[in-house]
Amino acid sequence: MVTYWIAVLAISILLYVLLDGFDLGVGILFGATSDETKRRAMLGAISPMWDGNETWLVVTGVILWGAFPPVYATLLSAFYLPLLVMIAGLILRGVSFEFRSKATTARWLWDWSFAGGSFAATFIQGMTVGALVEGLPIRNGVYAGGDFGWLSPFAVLCGIGLCLGYMLLGASWLVRKCEDDVRDNAYRLIPYLSVGLLAFLLVVFGYALAGDFRVMGRWLERPYLLIFPAIGVIAAIVLAHSVRHRRDGKPFYMVALIFVAAFGTLAISFWPYMIPFSITIDDAAAPHASLAFMFWGEGLFVFPLMLIYAAVNYSVFRGKVRPTADHY
Amino acid sequence: MDITALLLSRLQFAFTISFHIIFPSFTIGLAAWLTLLEAMHRATGRPAYRVVFEFWLKIFGVAFGLGVVSGVVMAFEFGTNWSAFAAKMGPIQGVLLSYETFTAFFLEASFFGILLFGRSRVPPWFYLFSTAMVALGTTFSAFWIMVNNSWMQVPVGYAPMNGTFGPADWFKILFNGVVWVRFPHMLLASYLTGAFCVAATGAWYLLRGEFHAEARIMLRMGLFLGAVLVPLQLLFGHLVGDYVHDSQPVKFATIEARWHDEQPASEVLIAWPDEAEQTNHYAISIPILGSLIGSMSFTSKEVGLTDFPVQDRPPVAIPFFTFRIMVGCGLAMLLIAWLGSYMSLKERLGQNRLMLWLIFLSFPLPWIAILTGWFTAEVGRQPWVVYGVMRTAEAMTPFLTTRAATISLVVFCAVYSFIFAFGVLYIYRLLRAGPAGQLVLPPHAAIPNRPMSVLDDHHVPGAPQIGAGE
Numbered sequence: 136m137v138t139y140w141i142a143v144l145a146i147s148i149l150l151y152v153l154l155d156g157f158d159l160g161v162g163i164l165f166g167a168t169s170d171e172t173k174r175r176a177m178l179g180a181i182s183p184m185w186d187g188n189e190t191w192l193v194v195t196g197v198i199l200w201g202a203f204p205p206v207y208a209t210l211l212s213a214f215y216l217p218l219l220v221m222i223a224g225l226i227l228r229g230v231s232f233e234f235r236s237k238a239t240t241a242r243w244l245w246d247w248s249f250a251g252g253s254f255a256a257t258f259i260q261g262m263t264v265g266a267l268v269e270g271l272p273i274r275n276g277v278y279a280g281g282d283f284g285w286l287s288p289f290a291v292l293c294g295i296g297l298c299l300g301y302m303l304l305g306a307s308w309l310v311r312k313c314e315d316d317v318r319d320n321a322y323r324l325i326p327y328l329s330v331g332l333l334a335f336l337l338v339v340f341g342y343a344l345a346g347d348f349r350v351m352g353r354w355l356e357r358p359y360l361l362i363f364p365a366i367g368v369i370a371a372i373v374l375a376h377s378v379r380h381r382r383d384g385k386p387f388y389m390v391a392l393i394f395v396a397a398f399g400t401l402a403i404s405f406w407p408y409m410i411p412f413s414i415t416i417d418d419a420a421a422p423h424a425s426l427a428f429m430f431w432g433e434g435l436f437v438f439p440l441m442l443i444y445a446a447v448n449y450s451v452f453r454g455k456v457r458p459t460a461d462h463y
Numbered sequence: 464m465d466i467t468a469l470l471l472s473r474l475q476f477a478f479t480i481s482f483h484i485i486f487p488s489f490t491i492g493l494a495a496w497l498t499l500l501e502a503m504h505r506a507t508g509r510p511a512y513r514v515v516f517e518f519w520l521k522i523f524g525v526a527f528g529l530g531v532v533s534g535v536v537m538a539f540e541f542g543t544n545w546s547a548f549a550a551k552m553g554p555i556q557g558v559l560l561s562y563e564t565f566t567a568f569f570l571e572a573s574f575f576g577i578l579l580f581g582r583s584r585v586p587p588w589f590y591l592f593s594t595a596m597v598a599l600g601t602t603f604s605a606f607w608i609m610v611n612n613s614w615m616q617v618p619v620g621y622a623p624m625n626g627t628f629g630p631a632d633w634f635k636i637l638f639n640g641v642v643w644v645r646f647p648h649m650l651l652a653s654y655l656t657g658a659f660c661v662a663a664t665g666a667w668y669l670l671r672g673e674f675h676a677e678a679r680i681m682l683r684m685g686l687f688l689g690a691v692l693v694p695l696q697l698l699f700g701h702l703v704g705d706y707v708h709d710s711q712p713v714k715f716a717t718i719e720a721r722w723h724d725e726q727p728a729s730e731v732l733i734a735w736p737d738e739a740e741q742t743n744h745y746a747i748s749i750p751i752l753g754s755l756i757g758s759m760s761f762t763s764k765e766v767g768l769t770d771f772p773v774q775d776r777p778p779v780a781i782p783f784f785t786f787r788i789m790v791g792c793g794l795a796m797l798l799i800a801w802l803g804s805y806m807s808l809k810e811r812l813g814q815n816r817l818m819l820w821l822i823f824l825s826f827p828l829p830w831i832a833i834l835t836g837w838f839t840a841e842v843g844r845q846p847w848v849v850y851g852v853m854r855t856a857e858a859m860t861p862f863l864t865t866r867a868a869t870i871s872l873v874v875f876c877a878v879y880s881f882i883f884a885f886g887v888l889y890i891y892r893l894l895r896a897g898p899a900g901q902l903v904l905p906p907h908a909a910i911p912n913r914p915m916s917v918l919d920d921h922h923v924p925g926a927p928q929i930g931a932g933e
Contacts, residue, residue, distance in 0.1 A: 196538045197561035204553025211542025212860040219871045229532045282867050422629035425554040433565035
């Protein structure tokens with residue numbers, strides 16, 4: 136049961152990062168252009184999916200609460216102020232999708248909310264992961280860092296890194312869904328973003344080595360884990376190739392693969408801890424009666440349906456976004 | 464009272480949850496109403512039903528979207544502000560809310576897209592089915608929330624399990640009597656919200672002399688629904704009162720502002736309760752009625768607040784007054800629904816502007832009743848978060864600072880006011896525009912999962928248009 140729910144949790148987080156990752160990334164890129172036609176095309180490329188994508192965040196939250204209550208309680212309370220910023224960002228960004236087209240004089244307000252909200256939410260997500268990798272100040276199972284215990288140069292660095300990562304994911308999505316200017320712009324951005332991301336990863340690696348993070352010890356113990364970075368490298372090579380040859384469909388999958396590799400790397404560095412190095416999966420698991428009740432209903436029947444629905448949604452909206460079909 | 468992180472967290476939770484409940488209570492009712500309209504259209508073939516359906520679907524979209532964004536906050540707030548509670552109660556309440564996410568959000572999201580954009584792509588029977596599924600999804604959501612809250616009011620079927628409260632008996636948790644009176648109470652309240660908003664809109668159009676056919680459908684269906692459902696709601700309200708009487712005697716005494724044991728007990732209609740003096744000022748009360756309401760008896764003894772230690776009593780004034788406001792709204796709704804239905808049957812409603820004005824102005828009543836009803840239930844449960852098991856003061860994140868709690872409260876107030884103002888503005892514009900002949904079908908590559916995008920329909924160049932009389 137515990138294994139099953141850890142697996143479902145991992146799938147939900149990964150789906151969230153990949154799916155909301157690209158639409159948050161497009162949101163950040165949105166702020167970098169001021170051309171109305173391009174902005175509409177960018178919105179059109181994500182508006183059918185963003186809401187469903189974000190639902191995976193809620194799924195992640197409730198699985199944590201139901202199946203691993205101490206982790207839910209510790210993480211959310213420790214990251215009190217950052218999560219506030221993230222939620223505010225997600226709300227403003229969510230309503231901007233809808234309100235911007237109705238605004239007459241206040242469109243700039245919603246444009247700003249959309250780009251700013253996307254950026255804020257992304258930055259916070261990267262920062263929390265960074266703070267977790269570095270290790271939260273937790274004593275006897277209770278967070279003891281105060282209002283700003285999560286704040287560190289490393290965490291901020293990871294926040295910036297995730298912004299680069301989501302922007303790369305977003306750019307590769309635009310390549311896939313758009314045509315003309317927007318696609319060409321995105322193609323031009325991908326190399327810069329990729330190099331930026333690579334530089335970020337190197338800095339993070341160096342920082343972790345220099346700072347003697349405990350997570351690093353796991354890598355020395357288990358050298359076979361290098362398979363994940365290796366997958367990432369191969370994906371990056373194929374990405375470069377597909378960008379040079381303008382294969383619209385491919386870059387997104389390659390960037391996604393890089394994210395999967397990074398996710399796998401992180402997950403295995405943490406294992407068996409959920410909050411390194413204070414709460415393990417077994418410490419955190421809810422009583423069997425809770426996990427079993429979740430499994431026999433939502434786990435066994437509803438979860439597969441949710442996956443099927445997401446797949447159907449994406450297949451309905453497959454292919455390029457035609458300007459004529461754009462509702463704006 | 465000192466400004467503490469606890470007080471601020473309570474204010475924040477009260478504010479965010481009150482803001483949130485405004486939208487689901489409307490959309491639950493509206494989804495059911497849309498299903499009814501679509502079924503009527505299928506059965507009778509009258510085009511006016513279809514026009515009214517398309518019109519309310521747009522409003523449904525906006526309200527649904529605001530409900531979704533304000534709901535995401537709730538999923539986080541238990542962990543940020545109430546982490547001690549979240550850690551201890553997660554094995555029961557986290558599981559219940561995970562069921563809400565999996566069953567309700569999934570159904571809503573799946574069929575909502577078809578509802579907004581799929582009419583031309585699916586057979587008519589499937590469209591009706593989709594409408595019903597959205598209504599079912601919102602109902603599931605309400606169900607899990609009511610199971611969850613009922614467990615906090617009357618915790619059953621739990622046992623201590625390594626430092627937390629674990630589920631000992633899921634059957635008891637899901638199928639106890641409290642759930643099954645409170646869930647219908649909430650569901651009926653939502654239906655009434657929908658019914659009164661629809662009737663009020665109809666009355667508004669008649670007052671303005673517009674959209675006669677549609678306005679008459681809205682008025683009639685809304686009023687008739689209200690005329691049947693309000694009495695039913697009063698009955699369920701009474702049943703909810705019975706469970707409070709039996710399971711939460713201190714809350715019952717608070718609502719009644721009964722300070723001392725009485726036999727037979729009188730009923731305080733209105734008064735100014737004074738906690739310091741433990742008495743009521745300016746009280747108007749009726750002898751014996753208290754026993755009759757509490758125990759259906761002329762002689763029963765009813766307990767008073769002084770039977771309970773001061774630290775176990777809720778604040779008296781809020782539950783006392785909110786309960787009376789709720790009941791007052793209910794009675795006013797009964798009057799309006801019955802009188803309006805009677806006049807409508809006699810075909811005299813259209814000429815009576817006073818009555819139309821009354822109906823038009825009645826649309827806030829269900830919301831006020833829902834909010835004050837929840838205030839009664841939640842404030843009346845204090846000082847417990849889980850009644851008799853965990854105190855609210857023990858539920859809070861132990862290291863939450865006043866500074867952090869102040870910041871978050873201010874941010875939520877600002878953001879919510881901002882989006883609420885614009886959301887209301889857009890709904891108002893839709894209502895004012897009315898179900899005119901500008902009925903527009905969505906474009907082909909339309910967009911599910913985008914509740915509010917319906918608003919954009921009339922901007923679509925080249926979208927196929929159908930007239931009101933299609």
